[in-house]
Amino acid sequence: MTMRTSFEVAADSRSTQGKGASRRLRRSGKVPAILYGGNSEPSNITLDQQNLMTLVDKEKFYSTIISLKIDGKSQPALVRDVQMHPAKNQVVHVDLLRVLEDQPLRLHLPIHFLNEASSPGVKLQGGTVSHLRTDIEISCLPKDLPEALELDIGAMNIGDSIRLSELKLPEGVTIPELVHGRDAPVVAIH
CATH class of the missing domain: 2.40.240.10 (Ribosomal Protein L25; Chain P)
Structure with missing residues (x-):
């Protein structure tokens, strides 16, 4: 490939x-x-x-x-x-x-936050979005490398947060932090 x-x-x-x-x-x-x-x-x-x-x-x-x-x-x-x-x-x-096709890469990918303004926590409840991470370190083979990670926060309410383990990753992509048991929050609405 x-x-x-x-x-x-x-x-x-x-x-x-x-x-x-x-x-x-x-x-x-x-x-x-x-x-x-x-x-x-x-x-x-x-x-x-x-x-x-x-x-x-x-x-x-x-x-x-x-x-x-x-x-x-x-x-x-x-x-x-x-x-x-x-x-x-x-x-x-x-x-x-x-880059070699058969060697996994480790790099930081940007996170694109989608539907931030239309989120009920912001639009209806007057909350503020806290971007706790703007990029995430990932590991994958070169053929599986995405350009960025998209995170839809359009359904979040005040008090909600999304953690690393809740991210939907493309096939073949892993987050090394999760292997070490560090499930940090990525975004929250206060």
């Missing part, structure tokens, strides 16, 4: 490392990055700053598998970390995880 990829990102191999080399790359419009994991050694690569800036604002970029084209060869990867410059709107460094 093939993996779904949402974005295609061009990359080039790089042989230079260190602070000076990274600064020169950034001045030339490139971003230093590293691709690690899988059964291969870590690879130092460069990404295009302009192309990256169009992607970093998209929530989906962080929770889907991207197709990384390194010197023309395609490699599935997952964005693990994006470091931004503290003063400029500029990416400083990117960490990417190599």
Whole structure:
């Protein structure tokens, strides 16, 4: 089975490392990055700053598998970390995880809360929604990776809450916290 990829990102191999080399790359419009994991050694690569800036604002970029084209060869990867410059709107460094079809992934997925305003606890009873979690760590194979978790809270009343164990997960997706007995609340209406 093939993996779904949402974005295609061009990359080039790089042989230079260190602070000076990274600064020169950034001045030339490139971003230093590293691709690690899988059964291969870590690879130092460069990404295009302009192309990256169009992607970093998209929530989906962080929770889907991207197709990384390194010197023309395609490699599935997952964005693990994006470091931004503290003063400029500029990416400083990117960490990417190599994805293998048969190895489970662990990552944080965003939660999209649906029907919040139409919930009886908010609309009729004057309650307030407390988002106790905005993302959840999940574990699954790459083929089962959802873009986000949707949670319909349209039937909640004041005093109601939804816990991790009550979430409806897609097939093949698990929450590692539940394995360790931590069934924390996700959302509540007060």
